[in-house]
Amino acid sequence: MKFLRLLFLLGAILAAPPTVEARTLGLLIGVADYNDASGIRDLLGPRNDVTILWRALKARGAEPADLMVLADNLPQGPAFPVAKALPESGNILAELDRLAERAAPGDTVFIYYSGHGTVQPDNPDEPEDEPETDGMDQVLLPADVGAYSPITRSLKNAIVDDELGRKISAIRAKGAFVWAVVDACHSGTVTRGETVTRTVDPVLLGIPAGPVQTSRNSSRQGTMKLKTHTGEGGIVGFYAVESYDEAIERAFPGYDLPMAGEADTQRLGVFTYLLHRALTRNTASTYRELAQEIVSEMNLDHTGGKVPPPVFDGDLDAPLPGSDAARLPSSSRGIVESGRITFPVGSLQGFEAGARLALYAPGHTEIPIGMADVISATAISSIAENIAWADGADPVTEGTVAAVVSNPAISFSFVVSPPPPQDLTPTDRDIVSMALDGAFGTGAEAIGISMGAPGNPDADVLLRVRNGRLWVVRADRPWVETAGAPGETPSLALDAEPEKLAADLKTAIWSLARAAKLLRVAAALGESAGADDGIVIKATVSRLAGQEAHAVCKGSEPPPGAQAMPLDPLLPAAAVNCDFVSIDVSNQNDADYYIAGFYVDALGGVYAVPGSTARKGCVRVLTAGADRPLNFRFWIDTWDEKAQRPSAIGAENFVILAIAKDRTNQPPRLCALTQPTLSAMQQSKGDDTRNATPKLAALLNGVGGETTRAMGSADDGGAAMTGRLFVFDVRP
Template identity: 30%
Template sequence: MKYRRVKPWLVAGGCLLMSACSLAANLNYRALLVGVSGYPGLDAKLQLEGPRNDVTRMRGVLLQRGVPAQNIAVLADGVPGAELPTRANILGQLDRLASTAKPNDYIVLHMAGHGSQQPVSPGSPFARDEPDGLFEIFLPRDVGAWQNLPGGKGGAVQNAIFDHEIRAAVDRMTATGAFVWGIFDSCHSATLVRSAGGSEEVRMRQVSPQDLGVPATAMDRATPRAPAGTVATAATAVAPSSGAGSVAANRGGSAFFYAAQTSEPTPEMRLPAGHPKRTSHGLFSFVMMQALEGGAGMSYRQLSQYVLTRYGGMNETRVTPLFSGTALDSAVMGQDAATVRQWKLTDAKELTVGAGALADLEEGAVLAILPTPISGLSEAIGYVQVSRAELATARIEPVDYAGIPKKTDTELKVGTVGRLVQQAMKFSLSVGVDLQQCTRPCAFDAPLTRLRNAKPGEGVAGAQVQWVAPGQAADVRLTAIGDRLWLMPPTLGGQQACTLRPMALKAACDDQMERSLVSITLGSLASPGNAAQTIGRALHAASRAANLMRIASALASSPTNGQVKTSVAITSKGGRRTAYVAGQVPRLEDGDKLLVTLENTGRVSVDVTALYLDSRYGITAMFPRGLGASNRLESAASDSFELEIHDDTLGLERLAVIAVEAEKQSERADFSYLAQPSLPSETVTRGGNEADGNALFRDAGFAEYATRGGRPAAVSARTGMQVFSWQVVR
């Protein structure tokens, strides 16, 4: 497919000034945005808030990129002018798109709301497409309860939209030559873990089959029909059919983005995290739209890597988005030109720019003030720094930067342009506490009070911890269950629900909790001081691992990433060899091996560090090999190392590859000192644990990214970082 470049300073359609309006001029852009927040037929606890905000913001993103307003259909409750997202309306709009699709159409489907599963009916012609014996279903506003079919032929959830119904409509679109980008921000099942309301700001877009009245016996009968060893993924939801007509169905091209695997929930929460005016959004939709609103032109595969990396920066380890399609390496929406992130200055009562926290413009970011939208940085009048970020605007103040003295507000004329030159990063760990299920009297009260009331620098060594109020979202939630204190990721609730279908999964769920999460138990002789020290060390490790992923998300579009080609080959313990596909999250088992090859394809030398991050906050240096070994790759040079998987830790784990362009006569940039051991589940006794004497030195690894004033600074443009993710399973 060929694209015509549109200069980024031109305004096209509804595109905002200074955006990268580089949509392909030869394509006809159309969109169907579905957001189901209210469910009159479901329990009050299952109502959502975020889908209406997701589709409203997505409509704004599409308008910003030049998609004509008349080509965007919105089905959502609580959105002015939108029709209700009922089953009839959703299927009717899908049929309209499929019936009128043409070869030059580019169709965006965004569906946000609840998802669930129901058993495949006996004799269903779609049974072969459901290896787990279950249909994935999307719940429209008028969804009802389970109804048994006459004659003992199973049953169905009233008005549910089946995966094969969406798939059939998508097949019809691509069969005409249209391109389809499907974005599905809903959960398709909840078979392993579910939220228990650990945070008032986080809720799961999932409805269990039991909530819909599906009989447990029907669920149990569905499971044995699944072929042995089959692992179902969300790719079955709307991926094109696999029959003889699949070639024709795929000829238009497709990219499918799923918020979660079929065995996972997906969260919605109030975002941006910590912002006083935050609103509810699906986490998946929010992160993806931040990438669309700003950042370099990218392929769908690069966008998928960005999303996975941002999840890591938010300490989100229990939800694994999935990406599939026939054209993941093509440009997102035809945008093959780099985005210029710049905004016009305004001055009502104070100097501002028209972007804020929703566009990932945070306090501390630096912008160059330019006389025109097409000026180069050499023409900068001066520089400003964001002093306060609202949701859609940001207050800016003049600063000294790049050798140019600080200007006054009047010297920075209103109507000029502020171009982002330095993004800010936050290096703090927000921590929530939930002791509701703690055995009384709760032994964790005293040590946690000790940590919360500690003076700055005396609580959690080497970490900037922000203790949040009960019910607010947090990077880590310290949750007591009985006599154990668990370090929970933000979207895992206060108890595990290992009792869902099938019952045989309960033992596996318990084992998953033990091997993927950290817990602390207090012995009878443990003092509050020893307990506080152990909890503090665990939070210190969690903070360092989260900060490393935050750096990665800030570097996702760095030019240095294109200079170091990283390829990963997976060899199973049975000897089968496959290539790691960027943007996918493979499932690996004990004994599997990964061969990682690093190649410098650029013209300058690069210093490379590869760090393995396990699910228990362990960081292991994989490259360079050993203390003092060289990690500098000269131009056209390559090196490799092998990584063997072990199941002593389970869950989402990552390999982070950091590359820094080498400067002449400079020391090597080697981040191996960031290594830290995996956290064990501990029992604190009288003796406690010695403080980590190397912690302060290791924390210097982040000193490059923080100023003396405590305000985050940007990472050098010479630095890039790539992240590869996988699930370790048993």
């Protein structure tokens, strides 16, 4: 869904002091079944979404009586909430009013929506403090939504963002803190089946077209357009996606049973799944830390094809309710027998083959008594071996132990979905088949590349055929066919020589797979990194107001007058042409580090920053306690001035790798991680002017044919590693 930015007045948010017994009040809305007259397709995930979050909130101390659920056809039983009413417009608005009546200073009010969303033109008869820049209102679609009325200029029974904002303002006026979560969207493309996105085409509902948008906003935006006044409670917003992206639900069979549905109909919103995983880990104490854990897990790609980055806004440094430092994070009890441990949890809970586990005596969370490696896992079960008991600990030969994932596994599986049958003529089918045979030749399986089912929307890459071209569609990006348009999807002409088509397709797939691997490594290192690694980051992005989309970015300093904004690892940040990024890396550890930085663009390009480090293996030494930090400075450049066409846009990243330096290891040679972008595979070709090699070795060479591997420890004799990952939502 497109989200409107949370607007705050200057100065600190002054909330009233908390009551003695602050509560967590919740309203969980799950809209799965829509009335037949609306023509809106039903969803499968919202029933499970509200169920697992209801369980998570209870586990974090919320009273069941304080958690209201509006949903349809929930299963019965103690593991499921009892819905108070159907998720219809009147019931939703009434419950929001009831929350405003009940809320008190110090309370946290959790408002969650899972269902469809769409957009409609602003109603000029409805005054707005801050009109939408695109002329469109964002709306949530209750179960009783009806068609658009040209008389009222609105969908019947829809909940418009402005109305929702007024309801939330009334809650905050009582001094309560509001946490709003929306797992819905209004954007959709033809790359995915209609059963997996949470959006409704406005045309289906009779909504007139809005103004044509020629560019996107230069900031990532949230759902509610609110102002904060003195005495009001704070607010934070978590949103599955930004305006132009798709909120997706997928099958998670066996996760947090019992669930509604069977097998592949046990669906969840991907964002809700990630939120639930982060909440149940119990390692985040603020909303910012929770958001960072969600994005880290998202970049590990354990749920299927990569999804677009979410949006987080508001008072992210506020304390997260229900955090309990005394509770062991995300632990699971396993049975020890014959040198192995069997767990009733698996890859969906992070117990994935290759993960490293810390073992604890049940009921004792002070210090681990040993370590073990997960050697095999299904979605809901796992087995660990290679148990190493800590010095002084009593080995457990039979009985139970508690386990926590200390080093996550990295999935090196990269699935490519061939074109669906409806894309292909008999001639096209033969051409594409030959190209796939060439692209999936020797070595593909060894680095984790495999071919999935045709038309599978949850693959990492979706191949499509249209207008005589083979399109290489990233799972988290729209399919853009217009030559020279921002975000144009790479494609190959089907009438090329068969050998060349196969070679070019192999280059595209392998390049995207290598880039994905690097990001997964960085996400895993960032997730397992702690304050004890000594790496301290200070980062900003500087933007000059009114910068032209076709401007040439020059210089080694931010332009005069540019406004600097802080950057946090993992939190997605909007970036536009000629934004200037500065990242300082300090070392407060006792050991020296080799430091490397790589920019990864949306088309698989990987570039060393600064480029001059190529002479020394793309690494620099950061000595312990150095007075001067290492600095990475670079421009976000969305315009190729040489080719006079847009450069890559979308989800892009900056990776920092830190490898512990000692007298026994040689300086690593990490330039093999670099590779060119796929811009040459766009219809209007650009020139790649950066020096790079199309090989990914050094860091990932030891992976071989393994599908997963834990990173970050030196137990295997290698140098210990840590890292950080920055996420940019680059727009034209």
